[in-house]
Amino acid sequence: MKQMTDEHIMQKVAEGNVAMLQILFERYHKQIYIFLYKMSGDKMLSEDLTQEVFYRLIKYKSSYNFDKKFVTWIYTIARNNLNTHYQRQKENHLALEGFEHKLVEPQASKNEEYSHLMNVLNRMEASDRELLILNRFQEIKYAEMAEILGSTTGAVKTKVCRALKKLKTLYLQKV
Template identity: 30%
Template sequence: MTTVNKEITNVKNESGPTDEQLIARFQQGDAYAYDLLVKRYRDPLMNYIFRFLGDRIDAEDILQETFLRLYKNKHYYKEIAKFSTWIYTIAGNLAKTELRKRKRRNIFSIHNFMSTEKDYELPDKGITPDKYANSAITDTEIQKAIAKLSPKFKQVILLRDVQGFSYEEISQIVNIPLGTVKSRVNRARLKLQYDLKKILKDVK
């Protein structure tokens, strides 16, 4: 059995402070609150950045830069947004900048698979990565299929199906309209369904 674990964002222990309480304390000079935020977000952010970039060393560099930005720019955070969406926006922007620097030529494109982005959401009746948890497909194969997606589709599918963000939160993180988020998630799922079904057929 294999599973694709969803990361827990905005973690709050029953007796512990929320992310928003911690960042407020840090803004007031509480360095320990910063340490708690780093501890809370280090693993899920590393997971997100690594899957997005596909390179552990680059992911570690981006992770460190994300926390450095948090430290230097703590007063830019406003309570109108969830802390998790704010820090994932920072990490995502840094990761996309890294991708642009690489100027990769081997990024998989699905423009021929579906040529337009429409402002609607498809019913989720297909196969998402989690739905393969009890199948013959391995977690490694699922991750390889995700890695083949082009960056803009990979980012939203990781945020939605792996990190567990809502469509509204993803819209804030990626800074695109809600309808476009839903469209990209649907297109990414369709591409994953297509690729994973081929793998499933081969292993039967």
């Protein structure tokens, strides 16, 4: 039996079969949580925002554009939720573009290289960090990232390349 596409499932949800959302939840909740966690460094906030993402999927199910990929829509919702949270909390004047946070490192299985990488990533500008998290950790394709970020594929490739160069430079510096 052929697996249903995310877009087909979302169409069923939009038509009123909200039970189908369980499939999308199973496919995406961990990825969305990890994205939000890597951006915010806050486990509880990431859990809350992940729940909010799926609440919004139900609430705005009729606004989903079936010509677009589902993955771009869900990450756009996740980004917007995080941005809205920081705007509401007034933790930073620039919201998502410049908020500072303390990255909580992974549990016991961490090693020095991973820890160093995460510390370097944490020191980068939020826009560069977001590009690298979406592309390298979440494995979102350039075309999908372009749609999420409201940009072109070429511009996103260039920005990711520049962010990787910055990451490499910072990573190789002695702390």
